[in-house]
Amino acid sequence: MAKTIFITGASRGLGRIWAEAFLDRGDRVVAAVRNTDHLKELAKQYPSTLLVLPLDVTDKKACFETVEKAKQHFGKIDVLINNAGYGHIGAIEELTENEVRAQMETNVFGLLWLTQAIIPIMRGQNSGHIIQVSSALGLVAFPTTGIYSASKFAVEAISESLANEVAGFGIKVTLLEPNGYLTEFSTSSGAQSEPIGLYDEIRAVLKGADRPEDWGVPEATIEAMLKLIDAEQPPLRLILGRAGFQWVKHSYGERMKTWEAWQDVSEAAQGK
Numbered sequence: 001m002a003k004t005i006f007i008t009g010a011s012r013g014l015g016r017i018w019a020e021a022f023l024d025r026g027d028r029v030v031a032a033v034r035n036t037d038h039l040k041e042l043a044k045q046y047p048s049t050l051l052v053l054p055l056d057v058t059d060k061k062a063c064f065e066t067v068e069k070a071k072q073h074f075g076k077i078d079v080l081i082n083n084a085g086y087g088h089i090g091a092i093e094e095l096t097e098n099e100v101r102a103q104m105e106t107n108v109f110g111l112l113w114l115t116q117a118i119i120p121i122m123r124g125q126n127s128g129h130i131i132q133v134s135s136a137l138g139l140v141a142f143p144t145t146g147i148y149s150a151s152k153f154a155v156e157a158i159s160e161s162l163a164n165e166v167a168g169f170g171i172k173v174t175l176l177e178p179n180g181y182l183t184e185f186s187t188s189s190g191a192q193s194e195p196i197g198l199y200d201e202i203r204a205v206l207k208g209a210d211r212p213e214d215w216g217v218p219e220a221t222i223e224a225m226l227k228l229i230d231a232e233q234p235p236l237r238l239i240l241g242r243a244g245f246q247w248v249k250h251s252y253g254e255r256m257k258t259w260e261a262w263q264d265v266s267e268a269a270q271g272k
Helices: 013-024 036-045 060-074 097-125 146-169 197-209 218-230 242-261 263-268
Strands: 004-008 028-033 050-054 079-082 087-089 128-133 171-178 190-192 237-240
Touching: 004 013, 004 060, 004 097, 013 028, 013 036, 013 218, 028 036, 028 060, 036 050, 050 060, 060 097, 079 097, 087 097, 087 146, 097 128, 097 146, 097 171, 097 190, 128 146, 128 218, 146 171, 171 218, 171 242, 218 237, 237 242, 242 263
Parallel strands: 004 028, 004 079, 028 050, 079 128, 087 190, 128 171, 171 237
Antiparallel strands: none
Protein backbone atom coordinates (compact mmCIF):
# COMPACT_ATOMS: atom_id res chain seq x y z
CA MET A 1 0.00 0.00 0.00
CA ALA A 2 1.34 3.44 -0.94
CA LYS A 3 2.51 5.56 1.96
CA THR A 4 2.64 9.32 2.46
CA ILE A 5 6.15 10.28 3.48
CA PHE A 6 7.25 13.70 4.74
CA ILE A 7 11.00 14.16 4.35
CA THR A 8 13.30 17.10 5.02
CA GLY A 9 16.66 17.66 3.39
CA ALA A 10 15.43 16.02 0.18
CA SER A 11 17.05 18.33 -2.35
CA ARG A 12 20.29 16.37 -2.52
CA GLY A 13 22.32 13.59 -0.95
CA LEU A 14 20.68 10.62 0.74
CA GLY A 15 17.41 12.52 1.17
CA ARG A 16 17.09 13.08 -2.57
CA ILE A 17 17.96 9.46 -3.35
CA TRP A 18 15.39 8.19 -0.87
CA ALA A 19 12.67 10.56 -2.07
CA GLU A 20 13.15 9.42 -5.67
CA ALA A 21 13.03 5.77 -4.60
CA PHE A 22 9.75 6.33 -2.73
CA LEU A 23 8.20 8.12 -5.70
CA ASP A 24 9.42 5.47 -8.11
CA ARG A 25 7.56 2.74 -6.25
CA GLY A 26 4.36 4.78 -5.99
CA ASP A 27 4.53 6.45 -2.59
CA ARG A 28 3.41 10.04 -2.04
CA VAL A 29 6.20 12.34 -0.91
CA VAL A 30 6.24 15.72 0.78
CA ALA A 31 9.70 17.20 0.29
CA ALA A 32 10.33 20.10 2.67
CA VAL A 33 13.47 21.90 1.53
CA ARG A 34 15.18 25.27 1.84
CA ASN A 35 15.41 25.78 -1.93
CA THR A 36 12.48 24.38 -3.92
CA ASP A 37 14.23 25.11 -7.23
CA HIS A 38 16.35 22.01 -6.70
CA LEU A 39 13.25 19.82 -7.08
CA LYS A 40 11.50 21.52 -10.01
CA GLU A 41 12.29 18.79 -12.52
CA LEU A 42 11.36 16.02 -10.12
CA ALA A 43 8.06 17.76 -9.39
CA LYS A 44 7.28 17.82 -13.11
CA GLN A 45 8.00 14.09 -13.28
CA TYR A 46 5.66 13.28 -10.36
CA PRO A 47 3.02 16.03 -10.45
CA SER A 48 0.39 14.18 -8.41
CA THR A 49 2.55 12.36 -5.86
CA LEU A 50 5.26 14.91 -5.01
CA LEU A 51 4.51 18.02 -3.00
CA VAL A 52 7.48 20.36 -2.61
CA LEU A 53 7.26 22.88 0.21
CA PRO A 54 9.78 25.53 1.28
CA LEU A 55 11.02 25.14 4.84
CA ASP A 56 13.82 26.36 7.05
CA VAL A 57 13.70 23.82 9.88
CA THR A 58 15.10 26.34 12.36
CA ASP A 59 11.81 28.27 12.09
CA LYS A 60 9.50 26.59 14.61
CA LYS A 61 6.32 28.29 13.37
CA ALA A 62 7.10 27.32 9.78
CA CYS A 63 7.68 23.70 10.81
CA PHE A 64 4.19 23.42 12.29
CA GLU A 65 2.59 25.24 9.35
CA THR A 66 4.37 23.11 6.76
CA VAL A 67 3.36 19.85 8.41
CA GLU A 68 -0.26 21.05 8.48
CA LYS A 69 -0.09 21.97 4.76
CA ALA A 70 1.18 18.48 3.98
CA LYS A 71 -1.63 16.91 6.02
CA GLN A 72 -4.25 19.02 4.26
CA HIS A 73 -2.84 18.17 0.83
CA PHE A 74 -2.57 14.38 1.14
CA GLY A 75 -4.98 13.76 4.01
CA LYS A 76 -2.49 11.87 6.17
CA ILE A 77 1.21 11.45 6.91
CA ASP A 78 2.43 7.91 7.46
CA VAL A 79 6.15 8.55 7.81
CA LEU A 80 8.26 11.51 8.91
CA ILE A 81 11.94 11.40 7.96
CA ASN A 82 13.87 14.10 9.79
CA ASN A 83 16.85 14.22 7.45
CA ALA A 84 17.78 17.91 7.30
CA GLY A 85 21.11 18.70 8.88
CA TYR A 86 24.76 19.39 8.34
CA GLY A 87 28.10 18.60 9.93
CA HIS A 88 30.40 21.12 11.58
CA ILE A 89 34.07 20.22 11.91
CA GLY A 90 36.30 21.76 14.54
CA ALA A 91 38.21 20.95 17.69
CA ILE A 92 36.29 21.92 20.82
CA GLU A 93 38.60 24.86 21.52
CA GLU A 94 38.12 26.15 17.97
CA LEU A 95 34.33 26.40 18.08
CA THR A 96 32.67 29.81 18.21
CA GLU A 97 29.39 30.45 19.96
CA ASN A 98 27.61 31.15 16.68
CA GLU A 99 28.93 27.92 15.15
CA VAL A 100 27.70 25.88 18.09
CA ARG A 101 24.28 27.52 18.13
CA ALA A 102 23.84 27.10 14.37
CA GLN A 103 24.70 23.40 14.57
CA MET A 104 22.18 22.81 17.34
CA GLU A 105 19.46 24.96 15.79
CA THR A 106 19.42 22.81 12.65
CA ASN A 107 20.32 19.32 13.83
CA VAL A 108 18.47 19.33 17.15
CA PHE A 109 15.85 22.05 17.34
CA GLY A 110 14.70 21.66 13.73
CA LEU A 111 14.21 17.94 14.25
CA LEU A 112 12.44 18.57 17.55
CA TRP A 113 9.96 21.09 16.10
CA LEU A 114 8.97 18.78 13.24
CA THR A 115 8.63 15.86 15.63
CA GLN A 116 6.33 17.86 17.87
CA ALA A 117 4.29 18.99 14.88
CA ILE A 118 3.77 15.47 13.56
CA ILE A 119 2.82 13.72 16.81
CA PRO A 120 -0.81 15.00 17.00
CA ILE A 121 -1.41 13.99 13.38
CA MET A 122 -0.07 10.48 13.85
CA ARG A 123 -1.82 10.14 17.20
CA GLY A 124 -5.10 11.01 15.47
CA GLN A 125 -4.40 8.32 12.88
CA ASN A 126 -3.33 5.86 15.60
CA SER A 127 -0.39 5.06 13.36
CA GLY A 128 2.84 6.52 12.06
CA HIS A 129 6.58 6.09 11.89
CA ILE A 130 9.06 8.79 12.85
CA ILE A 131 12.52 8.21 11.40
CA GLN A 132 15.21 10.41 12.89
CA VAL A 133 18.40 10.59 10.84
CA SER A 134 21.10 10.50 13.47
CA SER A 135 24.59 9.23 12.66
CA ALA A 136 27.11 6.60 13.68
CA LEU A 137 28.73 9.70 15.18
CA GLY A 138 25.67 9.96 17.40
CA LEU A 139 26.97 6.81 19.11
CA VAL A 140 30.72 7.47 19.06
CA ALA A 141 32.69 10.69 18.86
CA PHE A 142 35.97 11.35 17.08
CA PRO A 143 38.35 14.31 17.46
CA THR A 144 37.15 17.45 15.61
CA THR A 145 33.58 16.12 15.26
CA GLY A 146 32.59 16.91 18.85
CA ILE A 147 29.85 19.45 18.21
CA TYR A 148 28.33 17.44 15.35
CA SER A 149 28.36 14.34 17.54
CA ALA A 150 26.86 16.36 20.39
CA SER A 151 23.94 17.31 18.16
CA LYS A 152 23.40 13.68 17.16
CA PHE A 153 23.82 12.40 20.74
CA ALA A 154 20.98 14.80 21.58
CA VAL A 155 18.88 13.35 18.76
CA GLU A 156 19.52 9.88 20.17
CA ALA A 157 18.31 10.86 23.64
CA ILE A 158 15.26 12.76 22.40
CA SER A 159 14.21 9.90 20.16
CA GLU A 160 14.77 7.08 22.64
CA SER A 161 12.60 8.91 25.14
CA LEU A 162 10.04 9.71 22.44
CA ALA A 163 9.74 6.07 21.39
CA ASN A 164 8.46 5.09 24.83
CA GLU A 165 6.21 8.13 25.13
CA VAL A 166 4.30 7.58 21.88
CA ALA A 167 4.23 3.78 21.62
CA GLY A 168 0.74 3.73 23.10
CA PHE A 169 -0.50 5.97 20.26
CA GLY A 170 0.52 3.50 17.56
CA ILE A 171 3.58 5.57 16.62
CA LYS A 172 6.92 3.88 15.92
CA VAL A 173 10.31 5.62 16.18
CA THR A 174 13.57 4.68 14.50
CA LEU A 175 17.01 6.23 14.82
CA LEU A 176 18.91 5.88 11.55
CA GLU A 177 22.67 5.86 12.11
CA PRO A 178 24.67 6.05 8.86
CA ASN A 179 28.42 6.17 8.65
CA GLY A 180 29.94 8.44 5.99
CA TYR A 181 28.55 8.21 2.45
CA LEU A 182 29.90 9.69 -0.76
CA THR A 183 27.30 12.44 -1.11
CA GLU A 184 27.31 16.23 -1.08
CA PHE A 185 27.08 15.98 2.73
CA SER A 186 30.64 14.68 2.85
CA THR A 187 32.00 17.33 0.48
CA SER A 188 29.97 20.53 0.66
CA SER A 189 27.12 20.25 3.18
CA GLY A 190 29.20 21.25 6.14
CA ALA A 191 31.11 23.97 7.91
CA GLN A 192 34.51 24.23 9.53
CA SER A 193 35.94 26.33 12.31
CA GLU A 194 39.01 28.53 11.91
CA PRO A 195 41.81 26.08 12.74
CA ILE A 196 44.26 26.44 15.59
CA GLY A 197 47.68 25.08 14.63
CA LEU A 198 48.01 23.09 17.86
CA TYR A 199 45.47 20.59 16.49
CA ASP A 200 47.07 20.11 13.08
CA GLU A 201 48.72 16.88 14.18
CA ILE A 202 45.39 15.40 15.22
CA ARG A 203 43.89 16.41 11.89
CA ALA A 204 46.79 14.78 10.07
CA VAL A 205 46.26 11.53 11.97
CA LEU A 206 42.56 11.53 11.13
CA LYS A 207 43.27 12.21 7.47
CA GLY A 208 45.75 9.35 7.38
CA ALA A 209 43.20 6.97 8.90
CA ASP A 210 40.52 7.92 6.35
CA ARG A 211 40.10 4.85 4.15
CA PRO A 212 38.11 4.92 0.88
CA GLU A 213 36.42 1.64 1.76
CA ASP A 214 34.88 3.21 4.88
CA TRP A 215 32.71 5.49 2.73
CA GLY A 216 29.40 3.97 1.70
CA VAL A 217 27.68 3.97 -1.68
CA PRO A 218 24.57 6.17 -1.32
CA GLU A 219 22.33 4.08 -3.61
CA ALA A 220 23.04 1.02 -1.47
CA THR A 221 20.89 2.55 1.29
CA ILE A 222 17.68 2.44 -0.77
CA GLU A 223 16.83 -1.19 -0.02
CA ALA A 224 17.43 -0.66 3.69
CA MET A 225 15.12 2.37 3.72
CA LEU A 226 12.32 0.54 1.91
CA LYS A 227 12.60 -2.41 4.31
CA LEU A 228 12.57 -0.04 7.28
CA ILE A 229 9.50 1.86 6.11
CA ASP A 230 7.60 -1.33 5.30
CA ALA A 231 8.48 -3.14 8.55
CA GLU A 232 5.55 -3.83 10.87
CA GLN A 233 7.90 -3.70 13.85
CA PRO A 234 10.78 -1.39 12.86
CA PRO A 235 13.85 -1.28 15.11
CA LEU A 236 14.54 1.61 17.44
CA ARG A 237 18.04 1.86 15.97
CA LEU A 238 19.46 0.93 12.58
CA ILE A 239 23.11 1.45 11.61
CA LEU A 240 23.78 1.99 7.91
CA GLY A 241 27.18 0.82 6.74
CA ARG A 242 29.90 -1.67 7.72
CA ALA A 243 32.27 0.98 9.04
CA GLY A 244 29.73 2.44 11.45
CA PHE A 245 28.85 -1.00 12.77
CA GLN A 246 32.52 -1.69 13.56
CA TRP A 247 33.03 1.72 15.18
CA VAL A 248 30.08 1.20 17.50
CA LYS A 249 30.97 -2.40 18.33
CA HIS A 250 34.51 -1.40 19.32
CA SER A 251 33.47 1.72 21.23
CA TYR A 252 30.79 0.03 23.30
CA GLY A 253 33.08 -2.90 24.05
CA GLU A 254 35.68 -0.48 25.42
CA ARG A 255 33.04 1.32 27.45
CA MET A 256 31.97 -1.92 29.13
CA LYS A 257 35.60 -2.78 29.95
CA THR A 258 36.06 0.60 31.64
CA TRP A 259 32.77 0.48 33.53
CA GLU A 260 33.44 -3.06 34.76
CA ALA A 261 37.00 -2.18 35.82
CA TRP A 262 35.57 0.58 38.00
CA GLN A 263 32.44 -1.32 39.06
CA ASP A 264 33.46 -1.55 42.73
CA VAL A 265 33.90 2.22 42.89
CA SER A 266 30.56 2.75 41.15
CA GLU A 267 28.65 0.44 43.49
CA ALA A 268 30.29 1.89 46.59
CA ALA A 269 29.09 5.32 45.46
CA GLN A 270 25.50 4.05 45.82
CA GLY A 271 25.73 4.11 49.61
CA LYS A 272 23.79 1.79 51.90
